[in-house]
Amino acid sequence: MGAGCCKSDDAHPISRTHxxxxxxxxxxxxxxxxxELTELTLTENTFNNSQIIWQRGDLVGEGVYGxxxxxxxxxxxxxxxxxxxxxxxxxxxxxxxxxxIKRELLILKFLDHxxxxxxxxxxxxxxxxxxxxxxxxxxxxSMLNLLQKYRVFSxxxxxxxxxxxxxxLDYLHSNEVIHRDLKxxxxxxxxxxxxxxxxxxxxxRFDSNVSSQSKSFKGSxxxxxxxxxxxxxxxxxxxxxxxxxxxxxxxxxxxPWSNYSKFSKDVLRLIAKPGNMPDMPRVSSSLMDxxxxxxxxxxxxxATAKELLAHEFIIVTPPAKCYDSIRTSANNLSVNSxxxxxxxxxxxxx
Numbered sequence: 001m002g003a004g005c006c007k008s009d010d011a012h013p014i015s016r017t018h019x020x021x022x023x024x025x026x027x028x029x030x031x032x033x034x035x036e037l038t039e040l041t042l043t044e045n046t047f048n049n050s051q052i053i054w055q056r057g058d059l060v061g062e063g064v065y066g067x068x069x070x071x072x073x074x075x076x077x078x079x080x081x082x083x084x085x086x087x088x089x090x091x092x093x094x095x096x097x098x099x100x101i102k103r104e105l106l107i108l109k110f111l112d113h114x115x116x117x118x119x120x121x122x123x124x125x126x127x128x129x130x131x132x133x134x135x136x137x138x139x140x141x142s143m144l145n146l147l148q149k150y151r152v153f154s155x156x157x158x159x160x161x162x163x164x165x166x167x168x169l170d171y172l173h174s175n176e177v178i179h180r181d182l183k184x185x186x187x188x189x190x191x192x193x194x195x196x197x198x199x200x201x202x203x204x205r206f207d208s209n210v211s212s213q214s215k216s217f218k219g220s221x222x223x224x225x226x227x228x229x230x231x232x233x234x235x236x237x238x239x240x241x242x243x244x245x246x247x248x249x250x251x252x253x254x255x256p257w258s259n260y261s262k263f264s265k266d267v268l269r270l271i272a273k274p275g276n277m278p279d280m281p282r283v284s285s286s287l288m289d290x291x292x293x294x295x296x297x298x299x300x301x302x303a304t305a306k307e308l309l310a311h312e313f314i315i316v317t318p319p320a321k322c323y324d325s326i327r328t329s330a331n332n333l334s335v336n337s338x339x340x341x342x343x344x345x346x347x348x349x350x
Contacts, residue, residue, distance in 0.1 A: 115168035222255035237299035244294025
């Protein structure tokens with residue numbers, strides 16, 4: 001069982017720095033990547049002003065780029081998640097991996113929002129050439145796990161989850177960050193139904209002083225926007241398209257386009273073809289309108305996260321007639337004298 005090589009004289013609680021803007025990304029591609037990693041670790045330790053002594057636990061997830069372990073903070077007993085990246089032995093490939101990891105760190109460490117996974121620390125183990133990123137541990141699993149278990153969500157659940165996703169996206173976009181890989185597997189859900197956006201490996205910060213469009217190809221096919229697929233330049237609206245795809249997935253139990261093909265090339269071809277739209281689930285008119293606002297093929301016509309937070313599907317309130325029905329029921333109650341006081345109090349509240 002491995003452990004992080006972090007030592008500290010005093011036990012410090014996990015802490016984060018708040019209110020910082022994301023720093024510009026800079027990396028000298030000609031420098032030795034081990035030196036870069038050593039400097040990155042030192043920089044991060046200075047940033048946190050504390051070092052977490054931790055011990056690696058069980059493997060809880062595995063992806064293309066690395067593995068995720070449960071871990072324990074040996075100072076406090078708090079459980080953490082550790083994203084572990086073993087760099088390639090090839091120097092050129094390792095350098096590209098390092099660039100991607102450092103870009104994720106430079107974004108993630110400055111984000112501070114209840115619907116975004118918390119970052120704590122990064123460590124580099126030179127003997128194994130491994131980078132370990134310590135983040136918040138969410139044992140309940142992902143939205144994908146819940147969909148596999150419950151198949152579809154009710155509109156009330158969709159409303160709750162979508163509202164939280166919009167809050168997180170509005171925060172990201174306000175801080176000039178686009179997620180670029182929004183999908184059910186990258187959304188963790190706590191036991192009290194709080195959503196956490198995670199996996200910022202594809203994310204990018206848009207500098208307002210330079211081009212506002214990216215032409216890099218990032219994301220997962222079923223959730224990718226047409227402009228991402230056609231490589232015509234994308235920005236924040238691309239996340240909104242992915243959100244619309246997520247809502248379809250929550251309502252139908254499967255991602256859009258998945259009924260046509262399981263092959264990425266086929267899905268990308270479908271998305272790229274002008275006029276093509278995914279099949280819509282059977283939902284209420286307000287939810288259907290919400291989805292259509294997200295899935296405008298022209299990104300300039302797509303609603304923003306802030307606009308969608310004001311959509312009728314999100315801000316819906318119980319109809320007044322429901323309260324009228326409750327009032328009528330209270331007035332018609334026939335009770336004995338011992339309960340009269342309580343019923344009178346209830347009528348006043350209504």
